[in-house]
Amino acid sequence: MRNRLQLAALSLAAASLAVGVAACGSSSKSSTSSSSVTAKIPLKPGENPSSEKLTGGKKGGTLTAFTSIDFAHLDPGESYYTLDYEVVMSTQRPLLTFAPNSSGKIVPDLATAVPTTSNGGITDGGKTVTVHIQKGVRFSPPVNREVTSADVAYAIERAANPNVANPYFSTYLGSASFTPVVGAAKANGGPIAGITTPDKWTIVFHMTKPGAATLVPALTLPISSPLPKEFVAPLDKHSPTTFGTTFLVGTGPYMVKADKTGKIAGIGYQVGKSLTLVRNPNWSASTYTSAYRPPAYLNQINVAIGGDPTVEGLQVLKGSHDVQIDGTPRSDLKLAYDSYPSQLTDTVGTGDFYAALDTAHGVFKNVNLRRALWAATNRQADVTTAGGPLAGLPMTHFIYPGNLGFAQAGGIAGPPFDFNKNVHGNMKVACKYMKLAGFPNCKYTGNQTVQIVGASETPFPEWTQIIDTAATSLGFHTHVTEPSQSVMYTKYCGTPKQEIDICPAVGWIRDFPDPLSILVAPFYGPSIVSTNNSNWPQANIPAVNAAMRKAALVVNPTARAQAWATVDKMLVSQAVAVPEVFSNQPLVQSKNVAGVNDQWNQGLWDFAYTSLK
């Protein structure tokens, strides 16, 4: 589960967005009545990543890419951020992956097939998942040997090592999971009883409850990429591990340029300066059974790290460089939309942003005050300040477009609560809930000051102002603090004892297209922790918690979608946060590039499918 930390250069925050583009759009007016997302985005021909060609690209050449922010982790055991996935998914082979320009179609990667009940991959009523892996897959130099299922088991087990501290392990496999793998709750890096390898090509996961519906999509995470214990274990003795920072090996079509010992530091990766991907000489396309066998057209990818994204966006549009991978500033997006439409792509449904309300302390313990604030907030203004239709749509509930349960929860219009209906804000409805909260004049007359902590990066100050305006219009006295995004999370909004009433710039990106990975961490009561907390509203509503536990065990996709949609509606009913934006990810490429976007990964470029013209 990924929150938005360090994504300032991605999606909304990152790109500073396309403010101004809204004015160019043919349909800048937003409607919440349609169930079609794409129909509301003023895309021109070529801008929709779904139509990109996956085959027939030109082989060879070097792609030059820009990112204004550095990668956080190249180790598949540690990687967490969208930008890291750009490299990790090119250098590693998890058991499963996604079709590149789909938002959530799961296909086999290292595995021979996606486990299902019909192919015998899911048995024991959903408590056991069996995965067979490809033969002939070899690690990159200097390891060179063939991959076995024990390498997959080791990679997953090391994730619980405190020196690796994988951000997903406990959520999907360990103590925080609704359906933990047997023995994983107390894992610390050693063997896990519930993960067995009956032969060199088979790995079996035994869960305490029927959790196949969660585990199978979780096998798309980098954590399931095999790693050679003999190479990695010595590096994991450092705190933190030096695998991924100093040394790296993998199984993907590309590898970070390294010396003969596998060292990347100062060679293929210079912190804050550059990263060079070259072909993995041990990779073979024949080790895929999937129809989605990556063509790996490019010979090399040179990523320049740092610099001014505005200048870099222009360099890409004019053709001196090929792609920007961490978002494009609004001025360049406007230029691209006006003058280079074939070089602009816009991926829909890349996450959401909302203003978390502290449901455990202060004034917003009162559900009607929360509903009043929701009703009073102009969510269309959030979208406009973010960049208009290219940047997203007004958010109306918590499962965002492209995910299971989105349509069942109401689609774009969202659940039909009166406080949710008008995205421009409705003071009459707000007044109704102020009265229900005990304020007959529709104005808050208590003596508590509402603490608002928003991030200082664009466009968050504008969003802070929007929610502040709504709060003050209801009579609240507010105090606004605007630290950097990382400080906002770590010091304020992620620390429950700070009792921040409104965190207006938090958001969520799924790990896979299942609502569990969108709703549990931010809204499940038992997930609240004293530090690094991601349940920013501190929502701990027994009925919601119970509904989540129940939904997590539903295996049938239709029933599962309905179950999570019910959870979503309950969260809306409780107004645990004021929704802001269903976000999109616009990016630019040079005219020399046939780019393919990973729609499942925020629409960033897929190096294994992108080619030069």
Add this chain to the structure above:
Amino acid sequence: MITYIIRRVLWGIAMLFLVSLLTFLIFYVFPSADPAILRAGRNASPANIAYIRHELGLDKPIYIQFFRYIKAIVLHFNFGYSFYSGASVLSLIKDRLPATLSLTAGAVVLWVLAGVPVGIISAIKRRTVLDRAAMGGALFFVSMPVYWLGLVVLFLFASDIGKFGIFPGANTYVGLTVNPGKWFTSLILPWFTLAATQAAIYSRLLRGSLIETMGEDYVRTARAKGLPERRVIWRHGVRSAITPVITVLGLDIGALLGGAVLTEIVFGIPGIGRLNFSAIQSTDIPIVQGTTLLAAMFIVVFNIIVDISYAYLDPRVRYS
């Protein structure tokens, strides 16, 4: 003189100690965010955070933490490791310093070569068209923020995105030892951008100082003695008037070696400033501390150099 230098160096060391204490207090005692949480990463469990806290020694008393911090710097010149990449801060600084040195050195040469003559001519030709044009130009450049000027220069002259593509633009920097020719051409626009504003400031500063100096009694005496005007200006005027300029120059060089943040970002130069900027963005405390100390060290060192140079430049200044 030797005593003076020793005294200044000792004061410099004391100053650096104070700066290290302040940066330590700012980042660890009054933290903007818990360093253990930052180091542990997102979604880290409380147990992992506690483990990291122990590993970093953050569970020890503050004075022990500071002692360890200073000991690592003094004995091993170890500034710690990046929270995110795990890279040694010292290695990062060493890696970035050449780019910042290149940028600073070229820009300083440019702005001194431009700013000093313009300042002298303006002072000597006071209230003439030449003076007014020079000071008008100086005001023009002083008024332009470096970031904005950098973008304008790129949009006009960069070979890839400029209207009149003449010079290599952003993200073209290569090291001096890699390719001297490309190194030089890649820095022409950044040098000009950084020097333009500074040259304007220096010319105005020197003009004011020289006008005041030229009105001094000893200058009148020099003229009365029949010395040639050129000699009066250079030996009696400029030599004295330039001391405040030298003071500012020393501070500016010191500060720029700590990172010309905006110029490095606009032109994509991987220097200390950009390192610091990205570290601030991600709250990578060890890097921010390291670059802050480095900047302080450069300022202290150049201050000492400036103080010493006074003795040679201004005959009125004597040290004992």
